[in-house]
Amino acid sequence: MAPPACPGAPDAPASETPDRAPVLRAGSTLRQQRALVTGANSGIGRAVALELARAGCDVVINYISDEPAAQSLVDQIAGLGRRAIAIKADVSQEDQVISMFARAAETLGPLHIVVSNAGLQRDAPFEQMSLADWNTVLSVNLTGQFLCLREDVRAFTRRGVNPAISAAAGKIICMSSVHQEIPWAGHANYAASKGGVAMLMRSLAQEMAPRRIRVNAIAPGAIRTPINTSAWETPEAYDDLMRLVPYKRIGEPADIGRAAVWLASDAADYVTGATLYVDGGMTLYPGFATGG
């Protein structure tokens, strides 16, 4: 039996590095684990935080705007019997990221899971794209991931593996997009940032595997969130969108939250450096179903 959770206390130091697949424990998949999710006050981040809490995690909710939404998520997670705190920080600012991770560890205890999710779009035809549009997207979507991932690996490395909690020293999930793969006219800054996330994730996975830190990505397709309202809010837009989705439904934020729970769990212990596409088949070149 695993020892009872001890709020705020560090995990026991690693005894040995197991060389077999972990035996999965019954009950909540992520029992006794602590997660931080960036950009968790809405959309995909919010659903990821909720699903992690349902799977047994205490959760740090990072946000940059809409504090009431972040606070209501904290309350909702408390209602599930898990601890949660909301921390305001701009992921593109080094000092804010460093102090967020320090505060998270002081308040809830060392983290086991980080979902680097914060991201935004500033769309424009290429010749009209301003340097500010370019820099904002790259700063949040790519530099923001770098800054958060660097704090994760520092903390996970300090702690090492505690097999009573998880077979890995830490689990990192980068929120990418189908546009790490699918070119996207009018969104060059966004697609470039997600292409960057793909190689950041894989390079870090290679570097961290010997330390038993697993680094993976989720690449969502069209998910019903505020970032892409115009793609689904009218029946015409929805029909248009469905031409790009072989599975013929829009994704829901919970589809991504559930994928995150699996990737973070020991059920995925041998998975590192992978991108899990959760896209209803959007990356399957749907135009070729009838052509080519």
Ligand code: BGC
């Ligand atoms: C974008 C959405 C878009 C989806 C599919 C996501 O990464 O943020 O705006 O609907 O990709 O194109």
